[in-house]
Amino acid sequence: MMNQRLLIKNAKAVLSEGISEKTDILLVNGKIENIGVGLSDGDCNVLDAKGSYVFPGFIDVHVHGGGGADFMDGTADSFETAVKAHLKRGTTTLVPTAMTASKEELLGFINAYHEFKANSEYADLAKGLHFEGPYFSNSNAKSKGAQKGDIIRDIDFDEIDELLKAAKGQIIRWDAAPEVPNSHRFAKLMKENGIICAVAHTDATGYEAEDGFNAGFSHVTHFYNAVTAYKKREQLVTAGVVEAAYLDENVTLELICDGRHIPEHCMKLALKIKGADKVMGITDATRLACTDEKSGMLGSKTNGSYVIVDDGVAKLPDMTSYAGSICTMDRALRVVCVDYGIDVVTAAKMLSSSPAKHIGEFDRLGSIEVGKQADLVIADGCFNVKGVIKNGIICE
């Protein structure tokens, strides 16, 4: 990649501080070298953006697969298939997410990641690992969502030790329910290992959530979905994770931006209370994303759950629960900017800078700034993704 120069002319650049019209962005050897007006195109390849939006590359911190592959398939090929499918739709970095599964399958997921990172030319697209489970609340169907109830289990520190060793420092985040036994010890252990501990698939009351946040839980997974809010429990009215997370200013949130899981007012409320720096847009995409399939397996092919696609979202066959999404980051952009009318700079924070901060990569990724990696997304005036640039190279 020696002396590879690409000049993007006439972009509507979506910068952290606002939109910069008629802007040129010079990319040299995979990095953003200069941003300005009327930059010289001497010995550069030139891409005329013709006034299109140029966003920082999208970063998806919660995604299970796409293009027919699930990371739980446990092969390096499945990682490559999924990251390539999402790259075309604007995801330049993603964190592969594991479902609730047996220890053997979780080890298979970890090993496939290592193999993919060591051998694939697309290795740079995947960054770290996210464990969604298996230590959740099994108390009701709502908190379980599409996680498999028969293998949701108590926190097992021997199992965690084995998985941590196998992962060799690559786990970025681990989700659990804060009301299950030993969850506070779990949160402390995560902190000691530099892993973000997130609340997910939970039936916690507001007090249990607050105690969890005080013990080290610092993020809520797919906020509003499979977490609790104000409700009546037998004869008592209780608050839930939603209210406790709103009251704790350190807690960050993620929202599934498929236009199905999160209604417009809920997204706007989260942005108003937390600010876009603490709210990230995710896909939670399953293998069915980026395909025309109408049904398939959520999780591994052998031990996953059969799900169907209906009205643009994955559901359990009995329709009792959404079961992940078929969302992609380009759709997320359209939902945020077009369907919900949220401003473009806020959208860029949700889809790029906030997730970059979450995974500790904001010094390198997540905004259009000189010195950062040249990962960019070009979108037309209707927010359709028209081009993706990864490491300064236009993706075909």
Ligand SMILES: [Zn+2]
């Ligand atoms: Zn998920």
